[in-house]
Amino acid sequence: MAVRPANNSFDSSTLAVAARRSCPEPLRVLMEGLATALAEVAGDEQALRILAAAGSAIAREHAIPASNSLPELKAAMNAGLQTLDWGEVDIYEAEKALEFVIVGYPYFEGVEAQTAFAAILEALLEGWLTQQAARQGLAMRLTERGSGSYPPLVFRYERSGL
Numbered sequence: 130m131a132v133r134p135a136n137n138s139f140d141s142s143t144l145a146v147a148a149r150r151s152c153p154e155p156l157r158v159l160m161e162g163l164a165t166a167l168a169e170v171a172g173d174e175q176a177l178r179i180l181a182a183a184g185s186a187i188a189r190e191h192a193i194p195a196s197n198s199l200p201e202l203k204a205a206m207n208a209g210l211q212t213l214d215w216g217e218v219d220i221y222e223a224e225k226a227l228e229f230v231i232v233g234y235p236y237f238e239g240v241e242a243q244t245a246f247a248a249i250l251e252a253l254l255e256g257w258l259t260q261q262a263a264r265q266g267l268a269m270r271l272t273e274r275g276s277g278s279y280p281p282l283v284f285r286y287e288r289s290g291l
Contacts, residue, residue: 152235152236152237156235157235157237157238157242160235160237160242160245160246161237161238161239161241161242163242163245164176164239164241164242164244164245165239165241165242167179167180167245168241176245177244177248180245180248180249180252181248181249181251181252182252183249183252184248184249184250184251184252184253184255184256185252185253185255185256187213187249187252187253187256188252188253188254188255188256188257188259188260189256191209191212191213192257192260193205193206193208193209193257193260195260195261196261199220199222199227202220202261203218203219203220205257206218206220206229206254206257209257210231214235215231215234215235215250216231216232216233216234216235217231217232217233218230218231218254219232223285223287225287225288226285226286226287227285227286227287228272228283228284228285228286229254229269229283229284229285229286230281230282230283231250231281231282231283231284232281232282234246234250234282236279247271247282250282250284251269251270251271251284252269254269254284254286255268255269255286258286266288266289267286267287267288267289268286268287268288268289269284269285269286270284270285270287270289271283271284272284272285
């Protein structure tokens with residue numbers, strides 16, 4: 130796998146169309162209401178834990194096959210994301226880490242819904258990697274939202290606490 134380029138090659142108008150197609154109104158309404166209600170009822174920290182648990186459950190329900198290489202892992206993850214209609218991933222090697230760049234994901238206008246979806250997606254990706262081989266001390270974290278109105282989401286899988 131290559132190092133992630135500074136700029137992605139995806140046209141922003143293409144991604145915006147993908148976001149609208151991939152995120153029908155009922156899903157937008159549900160995620161925005163759920164995210165707001167969870168934060169109000171449980172508080173931000175507990176809400177994120179609940180959303181992460183949901184992402185982990187989705188990873189178990191939509192498990193991906195074991196992969197022997199990064200290209201196989203990328204193909205398996207993309208098949209899983211396609212089943213959910215949650216975009217596509219590209220994987221890059223970084224210093225002592227892997228970077229997962231997600232594009233074409235469902236886009237939500239509200240910050241709460243964006244944060245909620247990112248938390249679910251983060252746990253989903255980590256769950257899929259744990260299924261490949263459990264490695265102590267490694268964690269998936271959203272590190273970038275990219276730039277523009279519909280930026281790629283960049284997650285890093287690396288030793289936690291670094």
